[in-house]
Amino acid sequence: MSLKTLAAALLLAALPAFGQTSDDTLYRQLGGQDGLVRLMDDFMQRLLADRRMQPFFKDVNQQHVKEQLVAQFCEVSGGPCKLNGPDMKRVHENLDIARADFNALVEVLQLAMDAQGIPFGAQNRLLAQLAPMHRDIVNVK
Ligand code: HEM
Structure with missing residues (x-):
């Protein structure tokens, strides 16, 4: 095998690794697709049972939101x-969401993640991704 052919063969062998652009560790810690479906089923139940969150979620298309x-x-x-859908600002713009509402939703999400046995570190990493979204979601004082 010439050096050129060898180089091409090595490159081809490495291609799947190049295609893997993102690290899916957190996704796997959340239980993958099945885990996320279970988490959201429970999260929605908890949102509907929480007197602070119920007014926001009781009349929405819960299946769609999940x-x-x-x-x-x-x-x-x-x-x-x-995610294919309107951006976070548009989704939440008519909902009058205060910082306290945002914090309450995060609290309910943490309870739901605990109930699924999601490790604390994974919970924190997910919340770190979501936290900056408050800028687009919180829209009243
Ligand atoms: C990090 C925090 C949040 C994230 C990541 C998030 C994400 C989402 C997503 C993906 C949807 C579905 C959008 C679609 O229909 O395509 C949605 C809808 C909704 N969210 Fe949030 N949300 C957050 C915080 C909140 C908070 C704090 C509230 C209120 C307390 C809230 C209330 C709602 C409601 C009521 C809908 C349904 C809107 C409708 O269908 O008319 N969300 N949210």
């Missing part, structure tokens, strides 16, 4: 998904 959240959490955790 599916969008699964896609979004999959994407931000390095999984093989892309």
